[in-house]
Amino acid sequence: MIKKPIAILLKNNVDKTGFVSTILSKKAPDILKHFNNLKGFLFSDIAIEKFIEEEYRYDIVKVASTSNKKLSDFSTGERRKVFLKYCLNQQPDFIIFDSIFDHLDTDSQSELSQNIKNISNTIQIIQLANRTTDILNFIEHKYEIKDNTFQIQKLQNKQKSYSSHFKNKIPDTLKKIDYEGNxxxxxxxxxxxxxxxxxxxxxxxxxxxxxxxxxxxxxxxxxxxxxxxxxxxxxxxxxxxxxxxxxxxxxxxxxxxxxxxxxxxxxxxxxxxxxxxxxxxxxxxxxxxxxxxxxxxxxxxxxxxxxxxxxxxxxxxxxxxxxxxxxxxxxxxxxxxxxxxxxxxxxxxxxxxxxxxxxxxxxxxxxxxxxxxxxxxxxxxxxxxxxxxxxxxxxxxxxxxxxxxxxxxxxxx
Ligand SMILES: Nc1ncnc2c1ncn2[C@@H]1O[C@H](COP(=O)(O)OP(=O)(O)OP(=O)(O)O)[C@@H](O)[C@H]1O
Known part of the structure; x- marks a missing residue:
């Protein structure tokens, strides 16, 4: 039986690559332990970059083989769409979706949310997000990781507000590069x-x-x-x-x-x-x-x-x-x-x-x-x-x- 999808909010100081690799190398901690017996696939910018590098190094088309176009020749948003198809073709037991809305236009964001919802009926989903507002609204099980101990805690519902980082001024620079024209x-x-x-x-x-x-x-x-x-x-x-x-x-x-x-x-x-x-x-x-x-x-x-x-x-x-x-x-x-x-x-x-x-x-x-x-x-x-x-x-x-x-x-x- 497919377990319910989960979302994990990560702060930027968390080593996301390290965390993902604990799951994909079957060393997942805490509530994620059951993934250690399953085959996973990562959908993320970093995964896409790795494929771009491989296609460049060996001069091959691996991901978008039907269009015979290298990933690097797609716009950033298009890359994500073709990569999702490739990801599903690998028939994983679970998919880690990282920062899913990045680079996507608003129509594609709604389309992808709906796609992931459908996928979650047959494949277990772990959504990783950096922003609270990005967590998919159909996901009920929400957690957060605050540091590199990768300790998983229930996400607090209360949104934090952040005060100003600047005292109304930015560090001055040495010599400004001017342009006289308008x-x-x-x-x-x-x-x-x-x-x-x-x-x-x-x-x-x-x-x-x-x-x-x-x-x-x-x-x-x-x-x-x-x-x-x-x-x-x-x-x-x-x-x-x-x-x-x-x-x-x-x-x-x-x-x-x-x-x-x-x-x-x-x-x-x-x-x-x-x-x-x-x-x-x-x-x-x-x-x-x-x-x-x-x-x-x-x-x-x-x-x-x-x-x-x-x-x-x-x-x-x-x-x-x-x-x-x-x-x-x-x-x-x-x-x-x-x-x-x-x-x-x-x-x-x-x-x-x-x-x-x-x-x-x-x-x-x-x-x-x-x-x-x-x-x-x-x-x-x-x-x-x-x-x-x-x-x-x-x-x-x-x-x-x-x-x-x-x-x-x-x-x-
Ligand atoms: N070097 C290239 N060779 C062939 N096609 C290219 C190349 N660079 C860009 N394209 C194509 O040009 C179009 C415009 O790409 P561009 O990256 O400017 O779009 P964009 O509006 O910035 O997209 P996004 O919002 O997805 O980042 C896309 O269809 C892309 O596939």
């Missing part, structure tokens, strides 16, 4: 195709100093593609009418000139940091726009990082190798890395994914403070509605057969 990004009739499939069509978009934009649209509509045209990582930018910081794309500006003025965070960034650098060095590398730390930072830069580590309650992890931190901690650190130099343009691609309730509050407060106290322009991508985050303007992508079309929605002046 227009940071200007797209005129921009179109992108991949393998002759149109992705975005005739995009007209102007981003000005101090604005706070949210980029929305369903999975695969082209949000990350637009951002990669700005950051200089997409060769499709050439030959288009795109002006970044007043320079026309392809007019001779170097990628370093561009990187200097942009702070960038995406959940996919974690994949790039494979060497064993410490948390402190990782954040410091934000001053130099490099993946590793190759220059000696100034004393003041060390000091600023120290201030930030205190704010995010991670001072004790200063010398911990970045890859030893939990995924939520890694993401929080990468957000601070993007902000540390206080660039004119800050791009945050799904900054709240994988954060627990407390860290979500922290990053929300931080974004609001940046908007209130600095001239930083923020482009922010999220599928979630965060009531505490109110962008000034929304750029919405709506898919069409000829590629997604853009629409601007002004919220407030």
């Amino acid at each position: 227009t940071l990004v200007k797209f005129s009739n921009v179109c992108v195709n991949y393998n002759s499939k149109p992705i975005v069509k005739n995009i007209n978009w102007t981003v000005k100093k101090g604005e706070f934009w949210q980029l929305i649209g369903p999975n695969g509509s082209g949000k990350s593609t637009l951002l990669s045209l700005i950051t200089g990582e997409n060769p499709k930018a050439y030959g288009q009418d795109i002006r970044i910081f007043g320079h026309k794309k392809g007019s001779g500006e170097s990628i370093w000139d561009l990187k200097k003025r942009i702070g960038f965070f995406s959940t996919t960034l974690t994949e790039l940091f494979s060497r064993s650098q410490t948390l402190e060095h990782l954040i410091l590398s934000g001053y130099f726009d490099s993946i590793g730390l190759y220059k000696k930072p100034q004393k003041m830069q060390f000091y600023v990082v120290e201030q930030w580590l205190k704010i995010i309650h991670m001072a004790a992890y200063k010398n911990t190798p970045f890859l030893k931190l939990s995924l939520g901690q890694q993401r929080l650190a990468l957000i601070i890395r993007a902000i540390i130099k206080q660039p004119p343009l800050l791009i945050l691609d799904e900054p709240l994914e994988g954060l627990d309730d407390e860290n979500t509050t922290l990053v929300t407060q931080l974004i609001n403070l940046l908007i209130l106290k600095t001239e930083i322009t923020i482009l922010y991508v999220s599928h979630r509605v965060e009531p505490r985050l109110v962008p000034t303007t929304i750029f919405e992508l709506t898919p069409s057969i000829n590629g997604s079309l853009g629409r601007i929605i002004r919220i407030k002046d």
Whole structure:
């Protein structure tokens, strides 16, 4: 008989990978002991990353074999959908679903919730969540793990409220990188195709100093593609009418000139940091726009990082190798890395994914403070509605057969 589904809330300081591996290696503790006789499968970002790496290393298509497309060529949301199919094909006795709503648009979130509910009739489900609001509403057995003893306790129903992490100010940086102009990004009739499939069509978009934009649209509509045209990582930018910081794309500006003025965070960034650098060095590398730390930072830069580590309650992890931190901690650190130099343009691609309730509050407060106290322009991508985050303007992508079309929605002046 299939036992009832259970949900476990984990704080970001919990070593989730370690916890999952105790279950999959049949060493599950406490109330999970009965899983030790069963075959399990993990549905998570980390599992997906492992398959991406394998497909890349052996140049194979393993997961989406029917479409013959590598996982890396799907958008983050699409990847999760094809991975779920693969997961079910393995016919496990139980599935651990981790952070299920991350990267999914609202329709896909409801579809997946319904799918998991149906699956739970035949396969035992363990849902791992970082945010209380993410726990599936049909799950009655709710628990929490607060630290790396992996002790499982009944989840308290009372929601905790978190006070301000900032005393109305953020750590100052050494020397701000200024941009004199007023227009940071200007797209005129921009179109992108991949393998002759149109992705975005005739995009007209102007981003000005101090604005706070949210980029929305369903999975695969082209949000990350637009951002990669700005950051200089997409060769499709050439030959288009795109002006970044007043320079026309392809007019001779170097990628370093561009990187200097942009702070960038995406959940996919974690994949790039494979060497064993410490948390402190990782954040410091934000001053130099490099993946590793190759220059000696100034004393003041060390000091600023120290201030930030205190704010995010991670001072004790200063010398911990970045890859030893939990995924939520890694993401929080990468957000601070993007902000540390206080660039004119800050791009945050799904900054709240994988954060627990407390860290979500922290990053929300931080974004609001940046908007209130600095001239930083923020482009922010999220599928979630965060009531505490109110962008000034929304750029919405709506898919069409000829590629997604853009629409601007002004919220407030
Ligand atoms: N290198 C590539 N080769 C082929 N197709 C690609 C490539 N990169 C992206 N695509 C496709 O382009 C489309 C847009 O992808 P993009 O990542 O910009 O979407 P998105 O709106 O950010 O999606 P999500 O919300 O799921 O993150 C998707 O259909 C994706 O499969």
